[in-house]
Amino acid sequence: KQEVTQIPAALSVPEGENLVLNCSFTDSAIYNLQWFRQDPGKGLTSLLLIQSSQREQTSGRLNASLDKSSGRSTLYIAASQPGDSATYLCAVKRSGYSTLTFGKGTMLLVSP
């Protein structure tokens, strides 16, 4: 069974800092990995999707990397802003399975 762990569970940083969110998974036979953002009381917004054959994906100030052999992915946020405050979740799709396994998320607070 795939298990997805996100550390830390919560993170508080001042505005302008570069930060890294971590996601680890137990089964390295994955098809792809997605990072999502969830604002309080709202649905999830997909930020980046990395295929198993890729090492990283970038979108604006966000960069996600994938290391299948070690079962890890990181989401790098450059020059953080208060508007980045949200919960960030990663989700893994195993090869041969139709569904995603989600981590429990990292709650990020960026203070002005």
Added chain:
Amino acid sequence: NAGVTQTPKFQVLKTGQSMTLQCAQDMNHNSMYWYRQDPGMGLRLIYYSASEGTTDKGEVPNGYNVSRLNKREFSLRLESAAPSQTSVYFCASSRQLDEKLFFGSGTQLSVL
């Protein structure tokens, strides 16, 4: 562009009552999903529909039924609600099973 629309946004039920959660997407996506999100448990897949005319069980299907009414609409039915079904329910869609997910804004359901 509305994306994924869920109704209702809030619902309170008594134990044993039934209800249907509605979901519609306007992105011409083939695949649709129902998730529930509980504190400390993360998101868990209830049912999904890979394409119009098909439905499959996810991780936690007991107590639920689904209908893929057409390509746009995917409903979730609780036949006899139980307090354990108190949760936030999210509908999602994707162009194909392995692709980026788009989520609705959620339904907060309380079963008393």
